[in-house]
Amino acid sequence: MDRLINFSAGPAMLPTEILAQAQLELLDWQGRGYSILEANHRGSEFGELFARIKQDFRRIAAIPDDYQVLFLLAPARAHFAAIPLNLSQPEQTADYLVMGLWSQLAAVEAKKYLSVQCADSAQTWRVNPASAYAYITDNETVQGIQLHDVPDTQVPLVCDMTSSLLTRPIDVRRYGMFFAGVQKNIAPVGLSLVIIREDLLDRARTVTPSVLDYGLQAQHGSLLNTNNNFSIYMTGLMLEWIDDQGGLDVLWVRNQEKAQRLYAFIDAHDYYTNHVPAPLRSCLNVVFDLNTPQHEAFLVEARAAGMIGLNGHRSVGGMRVSLYNAVSLTHVDALIAFMKDFAERRG
Amino acid sequence: MDRLINFSAGPAMLPTEILAQAQLELLDWQGRGYSILEANHRGSEFGELFARIKQDFRRIAAIPDDYQVLFLLAPARAHFAAIPLNLSQPEQTADYLVMGLWSQLAAVEAKKYLSVQCADSAQTWRVNPASAYAYITDNETVQGIQLHDVPDTQVPLVCDMTSSLLTRPIDVRRYGMFFAGVQKNIAPVGLSLVIIREDLLDRARTVTPSVLDYGLQAQHGSLLNTNNNFSIYMTGLMLEWIDDQGGLDVLWVRNQEKAQRLYAFIDAHDYYTNHVPAPLRSCLNVVFDLNTPQHEAFLVEARAAGMIGLNGHRSVGGMRVSLYNAVSLTHVDALIAFMKDFAERRG
Numbered sequence: 238m239d240r241l242i243n244f245s246a247g248p249a250m251l252p253t254e255i256l257a258q259a260q261l262e263l264l265d266w267q268g269r270g271y272s273i274l275e276a277n278h279r280g281s282e283f284g285e286l287f288a289r290i291k292q293d294f295r296r297i298a299a300i301p302d303d304y305q306v307l308f309l310l311a312p313a314r315a316h317f318a319a320i321p322l323n324l325s326q327p328e329q330t331a332d333y334l335v336m337g338l339w340s341q342l343a344a345v346e347a348k349k350y351l352s353v354q355c356a357d358s359a360q361t362w363r364v365n366p367a368s369a370y371a372y373i374t375d376n377e378t379v380q381g382i383q384l385h386d387v388p389d390t391q392v393p394l395v396c397d398m399t400s401s402l403l404t405r406p407i408d409v410r411r412y413g414m415f416f417a418g419v420q421k422n423i424a425p426v427g428l429s430l431v432i433i434r435e436d437l438l439d440r441a442r443t444v445t446p447s448v449l450d451y452g453l454q455a456q457h458g459s460l461l462n463t464n465n466n467f468s469i470y471m472t473g474l475m476l477e478w479i480d481d482q483g484g485l486d487v488l489w490v491r492n493q494e495k496a497q498r499l500y501a502f503i504d505a506h507d508y509y510t511n512h513v514p515a516p517l518r519s520c521l522n523v524v525f526d527l528n529t530p531q532h533e534a535f536l537v538e539a540r541a542a543g544m545i546g547l548n549g550h551r552s553v554g555g556m557r558v559s560l561y562n563a564v565s566l567t568h569v570d571a572l573i574a575f576m577k578d579f580a581e582r583r584g
Numbered sequence: 585m586d587r588l589i590n591f592s593a594g595p596a597m598l599p600t601e602i603l604a605q606a607q608l609e610l611l612d613w614q615g616r617g618y619s620i621l622e623a624n625h626r627g628s629e630f631g632e633l634f635a636r637i638k639q640d641f642r643r644i645a646a647i648p649d650d651y652q653v654l655f656l657l658a659p660a661r662a663h664f665a666a667i668p669l670n671l672s673q674p675e676q677t678a679d680y681l682v683m684g685l686w687s688q689l690a691a692v693e694a695k696k697y698l699s700v701q702c703a704d705s706a707q708t709w710r711v712n713p714a715s716a717y718a719y720i721t722d723n724e725t726v727q728g729i730q731l732h733d734v735p736d737t738q739v740p741l742v743c744d745m746t747s748s749l750l751t752r753p754i755d756v757r758r759y760g761m762f763f764a765g766v767q768k769n770i771a772p773v774g775l776s777l778v779i780i781r782e783d784l785l786d787r788a789r790t791v792t793p794s795v796l797d798y799g800l801q802a803q804h805g806s807l808l809n810t811n812n813n814f815s816i817y818m819t820g821l822m823l824e825w826i827d828d829q830g831g832l833d834v835l836w837v838r839n840q841e842k843a844q845r846l847y848a849f850i851d852a853h854d855y856y857t858n859h860v861p862a863p864l865r866s867c868l869n870v871v872f873d874l875n876t877p878q879h880e881a882f883l884v885e886a887r888a889a890g891m892i893g894l895n896g897h898r899s900v901g902g903m904r905v906s907l908y909n910a911v912s913l914t915h916v917d918a919l920i921a922f923m924k925d926f927a928e929r930r931g
Contacts, residue, residue: 241617260610270588274772312809318793425621446665462659
């Protein structure tokens with residue numbers, strides 16, 4: 238059947254042209270006689286691909302030379318433990334800005350390893366200058382809120398960019414480290430990226446599992462363990478796609494425009510409500526409620542109209558529209574047309 | 585080009601029919617209008633698939649009801665740390681049978697977490713009855729040796745089956761736990777399987793990273809974090825393939841026959857030598873040396889003859905032939921014919 242428009246929060250929609258490329262060569266990777274799925278992660282052919290992808294990532298995301306980029310076979314959530322293990326000692330403290338589910342889960346995990354101080358507002362956040370690090374989640378996918386300004390902290394700032402990495406330019410030097418699972422804006426699930434300033438690589442606790450020891454993985458070029466050759470390959474196709482779109486500046490303009498169209502529609506229609514204060518509204522996850530209890534009907538009719546992935550996170554309910562890189566302005570316009578029609582018939 | 589025969593130790597060759605199935609539906613998973621790569625890991629459609637795959641795995645591997653099966657987005661090597669963290673307290677001991685690289689690396693990692701006693705021979709191995717667990721690697725891919733008998737231990741036996749799981753029937757009750765990365769006999773890299781007796785799920789240390797906490801993952805049905813929907817889907821195709829072959833009994837007969845043909849050829853030809861004592865020879869990784877320094881020529885000519893992945897592990901040199909599930913008797917015969925010809929011309 239025709240491909241549906243997938244507004245899921247992740248694993249998310251991938252550009253059709255990337256999937257088509259992967260499909261074309263799935264049995265025979267660029268005429269080599271084997272699949273990328275069968276490629277030896279230490280062989281020269283995969284090695285060349287991986288080196289080029291690392292280089293493309295550094296160029297596109299403007300990563301300075303004194304930052305390492307790690308590609309790790311681990312879920313983003315593994316870093317909730319790996320961050321305190323790599324960046325602190327047990328007697329130290331860390332500061333967490335908790336504005337939604339993911340930063341909360343990160344703070345809870347960190348408390349297993351050190352003393353954690355939490356704040357719930359960027360405006361009033363005061364980071365202890367003696368802390369090992371300060372931690373933020375720059376986009377909260379469940380609550381649909383986004384930190385549009387990077388806080389100033391005197392200590393290394395760590396940011397969970399799982400839902401924002403490669404959606405916009407990054408001022409890398411503001412961070413000591415940032416990380417992301419790839420399954421939203423970058424590639425199929427199965428990989429997380431860690432970008433870390435090199436001076437932070439020497440402080441892992443001895444009890445850090447080796448596969449999550451950033452310094453050790455950096456020494457091994459992310460190949461301490463067998464790595465996920467397919468997700469890395471797909472990341473490479475996405476980096477080419479980003480170049481084709483014009484880079485992160487162009488993508489960011491488009492990503493903002495997508496969100497603005499949807500928020501403008503929601504704000505203009507009584508049937509739909511978004512409760513997030515305007516300065517915190519996320520460009521990547523737009524949450525809203527219907528003003529009648531027709532949640533199921535909305536999802537069923539959306540699917541019939543060719544759109545899926547609109548269900549809100551199970552912890553908060555309502556609807557959620559994830560506007561990741563592969564979602565186009567045309568897709569957003571189709572959703573708005575559907576929402577308008579639904580409200581007229583059901584509102 | 586034609587598909588090469590891939591004798592790589594992993595990521596390994598996959599059956600062509602599985603790759604073809606994945607290719608066919610890569611843009612449109614069974615007519616649903618989206619790719620399996622884009623499937624929501626908590627949605628009902630992926631949920632049905634995942635439930636069926638868990639059930640198929642339990643049936644094919646004959647897993648008793650009191651064992652949990654976990655599908656984790658983690659490299660096998662993550663379990664080198666996760667095992668002591670989940671199964672022991674710091675003041676306890678564990679016994680490791682170290683017969684090759686992988687058991688050695690596991691023992692080194694475990695020493696970060698508890699006191700480890702190592703032995704190097706199954707015959708003389710005496711496990712401390714007070715130990716938290718005993719640990720073996722039943723097939724050492726680098727040295728080409730395999731433990732054909734399961735040792736008796738009074739304490740829970742843990743086995744790294746990364747290179748052997750689903751190559752033969754398993755007497756599950758002999759083990760407290762076994763685990764495997766999937767990239768050799770099961771699916772593309774990106775997933776590890778943990779099979780663990782339920783009474784062992786209650787002893788994780790508080791500092792265990794949540795994503796590697798077996799009890800917590802069991803409570804969440806392996807969905808504490810976003811899981812690798814593609815590797816899970818491919819595991820499902822492999823389970824169907826195993827059924828089509830006649831199950832693990834049939835596969836094991838074939839896997840043994842593959843190895844016997846190759847060892848018989850090596851033993852009959854002076855140009856090739858395998859140094860592993862017969863009772864320890866692996867059915868899954870056959871290592872050998874040439875009696876002239878023509879290593880590179882062998883690899884180059886093998887590739888020209890349609891065969892790759894024959895280079896020995898970088899730590900030991902020589903040649904290595906991995907005879908995982910997707911390698912057929914026909915493939916082995918083709919290799920033997922090449923080796924015979926090479927020895928005649930170059931020996």
